[in-house]
Amino acid sequence: xxxxxxxxxxxDGNTAPQLGLGVWQVEDDIAASVLINALKIGYRSIDTxxxxxxETGVGKGIAQSGVKREELFIATKLWNDRHGHDISKVAFNExxxxxxLDYVDLYLIHWPVPQQGLFVEAWExxxxxxxxxxxKSIGVCNFNISHLQQLLDETGVLPVVNxxxxxxxxxxxxxxxxxxxxxxxTEAWSPLGRGRLLEDPVLAGIAHKHSCSxxxxxxxxxxxxxxxxxxxxxxxxxxxxxxxxxxxxxxxEDMAAIAQLEQPDGRNGPDPETFYLP
Numbered sequence: 001x002x003x004x005x006x007x008x009x010x011x012d013g014n015t016a017p018q019l020g021l022g023v024w025q026v027e028d029d030i031a032a033s034v035l036i037n038a039l040k041i042g043y044r045s046i047d048t049x050x051x052x053x054x055e056t057g058v059g060k061g062i063a064q065s066g067v068k069r070e071e072l073f074i075a076t077k078l079w080n081d082r083h084g085h086d087i088s089k090v091a092f093n094e095x096x097x098x099x100x101l102d103y104v105d106l107y108l109i110h111w112p113v114p115q116q117g118l119f120v121e122a123w124e125x126x127x128x129x130x131x132x133x134x135x136k137s138i139g140v141c142n143f144n145i146s147h148l149q150q151l152l153d154e155t156g157v158l159p160v161v162n163x164x165x166x167x168x169x170x171x172x173x174x175x176x177x178x179x180x181x182x183x184x185x186t187e188a189w190s191p192l193g194r195g196r197l198l199e200d201p202v203l204a205g206i207a208h209k210h211s212c213s214x215x216x217x218x219x220x221x222x223x224x225x226x227x228x229x230x231x232x233x234x235x236x237x238x239x240x241x242x243x244x245x246x247x248x249x250x251x252x253e254d255m256a257a258i259a260q261l262e263q264p265d266g267r268n269g270p271d272p273e274t275f276y277l278p
Contacts, residue, residue: 005018005019005246006223008185008228010137010160010185011158011183011184012136012137014105014136014137014160016073016105016106016137016185016228017043017228018223018227018228018229019045019219019228019230019231019243020043020044020073020229021038021043021045021046021231021232022231023035023046023047023058023232024052024189024232025052026052026057026232027057028054028056030234031057031060031061032057032058032060032061032064034061035057035058036064037239039061039065039067039072040065041236041240042243043239043243044067044072044073045072045073045075045230046062046072046073046075047163047230048074048099049076049077049079049108049110050077050078050079050082050095050110051077055095055098056098056099058099059099059100059101062074062100062101069101073106074099075105075107076095076099076104076106076108077107077109078091078107078108078122079091080113080116080276080277080278081278082122083113083119084121085121085124085125086125088121088122089125089129092107092125092126092129092134096134103133103135103136104135104136105135105136105137106135106137106160106161107129107135107138107139108138108139108140108141108159108163109123109126109139109143110141110142111141111272111276112144113275114273115276119140119150120150120151120154123140123157124155126138127157137160138157138160139159139160139161139162139163139187140159140161140162141162141163141189142162142163142165142272142275143159143164144175144272144273145175145178148178148182148184158182158184159184160184160185161184161185161187161228162175162184162185163189163228164186164187164188164189165188165189165190165269166186166191166222166227167188167191167193167197167218168193168197168218168221168258168261168262169196169261169262170193170262170267171259172186173262185227186225186226186227186228187227187228187229187230188222188227188228188230189230190268190269191227191230191231192215192218193218193266193268194268197218198214198215199214200261202260203258203261206254212248215231215238215241215242216241216242216245217248217250219242220246220250221255223246224249224250224255
């Protein structure tokens with residue numbers, strides 16, 4: 001897999017672009033054109049999910065892009081109602097068929113849904129899919145420390161990635177520390193805080209200092225922390241702007257100022273301990 005940007009290395013030895021394209025809320029009928037455009041700009045990492053309803057469109061975009069499969073990093077996710085040994089494998093095969101691929105680079109459990117008590121079974125199925133070569137790496141999304149510890153205790157296998165809500169207003173320091181201790185890559189969804197941060201005066205000041213946009217400051221903050229990050233956009237200008245953050249270098253003063261932006265009500269999305277949508 002080639003990339004024109006920074007990469008991260010997983011604890012299983014595989015690598016991934018540090019910055020990719022998220023396609024949450026991208027309708028299936030436009031997903032192919034969005035993907036083709038993004039790949040033309042230079043993206044090589046695409047993050048989709050069964051629950052997004054656009055795997056078919058993403059697959060069409062991959063097929064029509066002209067980019068070699070081995071140059072791409074494709075991730076998709078297992079939804080909440082498909083946890084369990086057998087049904088997880090059925091769900092994976094459905095995703096693979098929609099994507100039109102022989103394998104994915106990363107397969108993720110979308111939410112732990114702890115009240116079901118089945119995420120360990122789902123994880124065991126994913127370990128088997130990995131062993132069979134159908135997914136190169138396996139990870140999770142929205143897992144708290146207790147959920148990750150349960151995976152380790154019951155299977156001995158930790159995810160290479162935990163994709164979590166993360167942005168300057170919701171920094172999840174304790175969870176990121178656990179990731180670092182166990183060689184799990186932190187991947188940020190909602191990296192721009194669903195737009196809440198774009199008018200923040202501290203971030204605006206840093207952007208002015210570096211003659212860049214607030215979005216670029218936030219994305220560079222993520223990447224300098226070592227996070228993978230998957231901002232979503234369907235607009236060519238923003239796609240290009242988001243991708244070109246690696247020439248920007250935030251200094252220690254900038255990073256310290258952003259570290260102070262944590263807010264008690266910073267979370268935008270659901271709480272992993274209670275969220276369940278079938």
